[in-house]
Amino acid sequence: MLILMIVFTFYPLINAFVISFYKDYLPLANDGAGSITGYTFANYSVILKNQLFWQSLKNTFVLALVSVPVSILISLFISVALKSIPKLKGFFQTVFFLPYVTNGIAVGMAFAVMFHRDYGLFNLILGWFNISPIDWIGGTASWWAQMGALMIFTIWESLAFKILVFTSGLQNIDKQYYDAAKIDHATKWTIFKRITVPLLSPLILYISITSMIGALKAYNSVIGLFGEKLGGQPYSMITIVAFVYKYRSDFSFQGFYSYAASAAIILFFITLIFSLIQTTVSKKRIHY
Amino acid sequence: MAEIFVKNEKSYKAKKILSNVLTYSFLGVIALIVLVPFYWMILTSLKSTEMIEAIPPILFIKPSDWQIWNYKALFELVQSGPRAGQPLFPFFTYMKNTIIVSIITTAGTTITTILAAFAFARLNFKGRDTVFAIIIATMMIPGEIFILTNFLTINKFGWYDLMNQTFSDALLAMTIPFMTSVFYTFYLRQTFKQIPNELYYAAKVDGTTDFKYLLKIMIPVAMPTIVTIIILNSMGAWSAYIWPAMVTTKDQYRLVSNGLRGAFTDSGSGRTDYGQQMASAALVTAPLLVVFFVFRKQIMRGVSRSGIKG
C-alpha cells in the first residue's frame, strides 16, 4: 500500500520539485531516462515573466476566496434547513446529492449553454425581470460576469459533497443543544451562529481546507465553461493549474516540463501558505 | 420572579407556518437550481442542432418534436465493411470497461485507504506525522503534472505495449495509479481518530494483533464512513479522461468519458453535435442515477452516519 503511494504519489511529487530545477530537460531522451544540461532557477523566472501567470494568480485567488466561503455558507444553510423540515427530507437530500453522480464534462457543457448570451437560460430569466441580457462568458463579457459565471458553476458543483458532510455532521450534534438554545431564547440566526457553526467547526475546517485546496486547483470548471480558450476573451479566466497545463502539451520538448513543474511548485507553496493560515486562524477559533 | 411575562401569542402558529414556507421555498429554489442543468442536458439531448441555437431558447419540447434520433444514433450499427454489425459508438463496451475499472479502483482504494488511515490514526511508527504531512502535501499539486512520470512508470512495468497490450494490462494501467487516495485517507483517518483509545488498549490487553483489531473493531465501527468512501470513489471512473486515453492502446479498452469527448466532434469541421453529445452524456449518467436511486437509502444512511468530526 505504501509502495503504491510512493510510486504513484510521492515519487511524482518529488520528481516535480526536482524537475523544476532542471535545465533544458528532455524527459524522454535516453530511452525515457531523460537528459539535462544542468540545474537552474531560470524556469521560475520564465514563469514569473509571463503576464498570464499574474492573471492566473488573480483569477485563482478571487475564485477561491469567494467561492469557498460562499459555498460553505450555502451548504450550511441548506443542511440546517434540511434538518428542520418535517417532510420531503429524503427527496431534497437526493436532489442535492445529484451533482455528485454526474459526468462533469456534460454538466460543464450544459452550463456553458445556459450562460449563453443569446440562447442561454440565465438571460432568459433575467429578461423576465426586465434585466437586459448580460454577456456571461462571451467575448464582450466583463471580468466580473465571467468570474460570476465561473463561481456559480464552481459552487453548484461543490455543493453536493459539502451538504453531504454537513448533514452528517449535524446529525451528530446532540438535539439537546438546540432545545437548550431554544429555551435560552436564542433566535434561529443566533442558534446557527452560536451553536451550529461552533459545534461543526472541526468539520468546517476540514471542508474549508480541502475545498480551498480544490479551488486553488480549479481547472476542469474553467475548461467546462469556457473551453480551451479559458475565458470569454482568451485566457481571461485562466487559473494557475490551467497555466500549468498550457505547457503540458509540450511536455516532451526541451524545458517545457520544467516550466510546468515550476508553476506547479509555486502553486504548491501558495496552497501550503493558505492551509497554514487556515489552520493557525482556526486553532484560535475551534474550541473543542 | 416572573420577569418574562409574555401574553399568549396567537401569531405563533402563523409564524411557524411562515418559517416553514420560507424554508421550503429556500430548499425548493436551490433544488431547482441543482436540477436545471440536468433538465437542460436532457432537453438539449432531445433537440436538433438548429433547435439548440434557437433564439430565444426553447424551454419545452413537445414529445412529437423530440429528436429521439440523437439516442438512436448511439446504438446504430455499422451497415457494411469489416465492422458491419458492430455498434458505431461502442457505448456498451465503454460502459462495461468503466464499471470494471470503477469496481477495481474502488476496491483497491478502499483497502489502501483503510490501511493507510489506520496506520496514520493508530499505529506509532517513526516519522508517521512527517509521512502524513507529505501525503497531505501531494493534494496541493495538480495531478496532471504526474502524468508523464506515471506514464513512464506504467511503461516500465510493461503494461503499455502497443502491439500486445491485453485488456488486463490496460486495466492494471488504468487502475493501479489510482488505488490510493490522499483525500479519503485524510477523511477516514478523522473517523478512526474518534474511536476511543481505550478500545485499542483493551484489544491489546486481550492479545489482539493490530490487523485483527482493525478488522474486528475499527472497520465495523467506521463502516458508514467506508461506505461513503466507496460510493464517492466509484463515481471517479465516470469522469476519468486523460489517463485512460493515454495508457490504453485500443479503443475498445477505453472509458465512457473518452467516448463522450471525441465521438461527436466532426474531425474535419471541428463541430460538435451537442444533441448527440448530450444524449450520450444522459445515457452515461443514467446508470449512475439508477444505482443511486436503488441504493439511495443505504447511501444516505451510510453517509449520514459516517459522523466525521474533528
Place this chain on the structure above:
Amino acid sequence: MEIKMLDLTKIFISKDKREVHAVDHVDLTIPSGKLIGLLGPSGCGKSTTLYLIAGLLRQNVGQIYFGEDEVSDMPPEKRGIGLVFQNYALYPHMTVRENILFPLENLKVDKVEAKERTIEMANLVGLGEMLDRKPKELSGGQQQRVAIARALVKKPRVLLLDEPLSNLDARLRLQTREEIKRIQRETGITTVFVTHDQEEAMSISDEIVVMKDGVIQQMGEPQHVYDHPQNLFVAQFLGTPQINVFNGVIKNKKIFVNDMLISKTDLPDQPVKIGVRPEGFIVDLEKKSDFKFEIDLVETIGRDTTLIIEVPGNEGGLLDKITFKAIVDASLKIKAGDWVHFNVKPEKMHLFDLEGKLLK
C-alpha cells in the same frame, strides 16, 4: 407561579405506526413555589410531560396555564422557563461564563447587568471561581450546577429539571440533591423535576407526582403518598425494598393468605392483594401468629436485619411463588433456617383488589 395542565394528551406514532399515548388526559396543578418531583418508571410519560410544560413538545389535546397565562401554543422561548437537561447540554465551545451569559445575550439584557447577574448566579451555585473554564474541564456536579445557573439566570417563571442527578455518582448525587433543594428554597421558584429514582424524588420534593403509562397515579407530599398509596402500582413503586405483595382472601372479616390468618378487616369477602411494607412485620416472639415462614437468608446492616424468605408456592393455594423481605430489629438474632412467626402492623399493610385498586 402555579402550573396547571388540563386534559393534556400527547400521542406519538411508533415505528409500527401505532399510536402511543405518552401523556394521557392529564389534569394536574402544580402549586406555586413548590419543588415537585415527577416520578415513574421509564416510559411512563414523565419526561414527555416536562417537555410539554417546556414547550419543546406540543400536546395533541389540552391546555397548559402558567398562572392565568395560557401557554399551550407558545414556543418554549416565550414561556419563561428554565430547563436543565439530563446531560446538561452545556455548549461545549463556550466557557462557563459564556454559557450562563448566553440566554441573557439573547434576551438583549443590558451588558453590565447581564455580567452582574452571571456572577451572582455563579456564586449562587458555588462556581464563582470557575467562570472561565470550559465545560469539559468541570466535574459532573459542577456541570450540573452550571446548567442550573444557566437555567436560572434569566429569572424564569418555572424551573424544569430533567433527570438532574442521573449522570452523577452516588456521593455527588446526595450532595447535589441538597444543593438543588437549597437553590430552590433561596429563589422560591416553582420547580418541576423528573426522575425515575423514587428515593431521590422523595428526599427533596415538596410534593411528588407518580405517573404510569401517561396517567397520573397519585400526587401528594412524599411521605403521605408512601403511607397512603392509592393503588398497588404506587405502593410498589415507592419504597426500598419494595413492598411485599401476597395474594389473599377476605373471609368473614378476616384476611387470609393460604389459610394463614394475617389480620382483620371490615371489608366484605373477596380475593385481595395484600401489600405489606418490609418494615411492617413484627416478629411474634410468642409464636402465636399463623403467619409463619422458614427464613432463607439473613442480611444484617447496622441496626436492621433483612429477612429474606422464599416461598415455594403451593399449587391451588393462594400463595404464589414469591420472595419477600422483612426488616426487623437486628437484636433479634434470627438465623437462616429458623421458623419465624409474624404479625403485621396495620398501618403498613394495604389491601388492593385484583385490579390493584386500594380497598377502603
Place this chain on the structure above:
Amino acid sequence: MKKILISVLTLLAVFVLTGCVKMATTTTTEPITTTTTGEGPVSKIVMDIPDEEVTILFWHIYGAGKTALLDKLIDEFEAMYPNVTIESQSQSDYNTLREKINTGIGVGQVPTMALGYPDHFAGYIQAGAAYSLNNFIYSNIQYEITDSTSTIFGDLVDVSLDLEDFVPGYLAENNQYVGGQYYSMPYSKSTETMAINRTIVKNHVAAIRAAGIEVSDEGFFSHTTPLTFSQIQTLGTILLNSTGTTDVANFKCGYLLNYDSSGNMFINMSRQWSAPYTNSAGDILINNNTTKSMLAYINAMFNDRTFVLPVKFGQSYGSTNFKYGDICMTVGSTAGVLYNIPSATDVQTNLKFGIFDVDFLQVPQPTTTAGQAVQLSAGSTNYNFTGQLSSVQQGPNIGIFKKASANEKLFAWLFIKYLTTAENTALWAMDTGYLPVRLSAYTSDVTIKLTPTFSTTYVNFLKIATDYWTADGQVDWADTDERWDYLHSSMVANIAKNQALYYQYDPAFPAGSSSAGSATVRVEAGYCLENIYNKTKTPETALSFFLNQVDW
C-alpha cells in the same frame, strides 16, 4: 502543516543530491539518411514482395462517421495483400494522439503509421522518430506479387510515387522539414472558402455594378477571380446596415464578413500582406511594422463591421449567424460547408431572410496577381504593402515511424499509396467534405457510388456547380434531382480547386527552449485578433502579449 514544508524540503534536497538524470553532452540532430536525388528512376529492380505476416498499427482520430469508409479501404487493401493486417485505432483527439506518440517515442512505443499535423511531424522528426518517405518516393524497386491469394496476383507493384500528380501546395507543406525530405504525405486536406448570401447580393446588383464590381444578374460574383479587400470594403458600403442590425426590408446585414478561424485569419493575412510571421527554423517574426499596420487595418475593419469574428455572437463558427442573416459572408473550412445552408429544419423564426441562396467564392485577396503594390484605406489612414495571393490549407497528413520493421514500413507505405490513389482520394473527398490530394482526381472518370441511388465521377461532381453557375442559377433540374444535394459541396470543390493554385502553408516547428511550437503560435495568433476584436487590448498591446506568450 509546518511539517509538510520541512519534510518536503528535506526530501527535495535528498533527491537533488542523488539526481538520477543523465546530463546531456551534445544535442543530437537527425542525420540525413537518404538523398533527395532521383529525378525519375531509369531502371527498376524487381523483388518478391515479403510474404510473412505483417501487422500495421495505424493511429488516427476518426470517430464513428469516417471509420466506416476507412475500414472499407483497409478491407480492400488487406484483400490485395493477404499477409497484412491493418489495425486502425482511434486515439480520441489530436492532442492525445500527439501526446501518446511523443511520450511513446521516449520508450519505444510508437505505431507503424499515424495521422498528424505538420507540427506533430516536426516534433517527431526532432525526436528522430519519423521515417523519411523519400526512401520510397524515389525508390526504383518494383515488387512482384507471388501469392495466389492476392487480388493483384502477378502484378508488379511500384513503390515510387509520382509527385507531379499531387497538389503542389500540399507537397510543399509536407517537405518543409530538414533537408527538404518528405516525412508525411497529404491525406485529409481542406481549405477555407467564403460563403455568401446571394439573395442579398441579388437585391443590390445595380448598386454593386455601379461601384465597379462585376456581378451577374442573379448575384454571382466571379468564381475564378477572388474579390479584393477594397472590393469587400466597397460591398460593405452597399450591404451593411448602418445600425449594426439586420435590415430585412432592405436586404442589409449587421456585419459583412466573418472569419471562423481567427488563427487562420492572422496567418493568411500575414501572407497576403507579405508580413513576416514565422519560419521553419521556429523563429517568431511577428514583431515588425507590416504586421503592426496589418493589425491596425484589421482593427479598423472590425470597428466598421466589415470584419467580424464568431465570438461576437458567442459562437465558435459564423455559420449560425450567417444563416440567421446577421452576417453577409463567412470564411470557413470546406469541411463545414453544409452548416452554412439554411434549410427547412432550421427554426424558422430565427431565419431573418427565410431560406436564402448561398454561393461560394474564393477567400478575399489583397490583389488579383501576386507581388502587386496594394493600398488599402481605412478612413483617412492608408496602408501600403506588397500584396500576395494566399489561401490556407489545413487538415492532417499521414506518415511512418522509423521504429517499424522494414516490412511494416513497406506495407504502411503501400497503404498510404493506396489511400491516396486518384479514386480513393476522390471518394474520400466526396464522402467526407475533404479535398482530393491528387490533381488526377479532378479529372478522374472512375464512377463512385455516393448513395445507393446516386453515382458520379469526380469530373461530373465538379460539373454540378459549374453547370449551375453557367446557367446563372437558372437550371431546370427536377426537385428530386440528386444533384441538388451535392450542389454546395460541388461549389466548394470548384472553389478549392481554383484556390489550390496559391495555397500557402504555415511553417511547422516544435517548441524550443525559448519559444512555443507552431501550433501554439497559431492559437495565440488567433487570440491576438480576438483580443483586438473584444477591445480588451489595442493592436499594439495584443501583439506584445502575443509575443510574451510565444517567445521568451
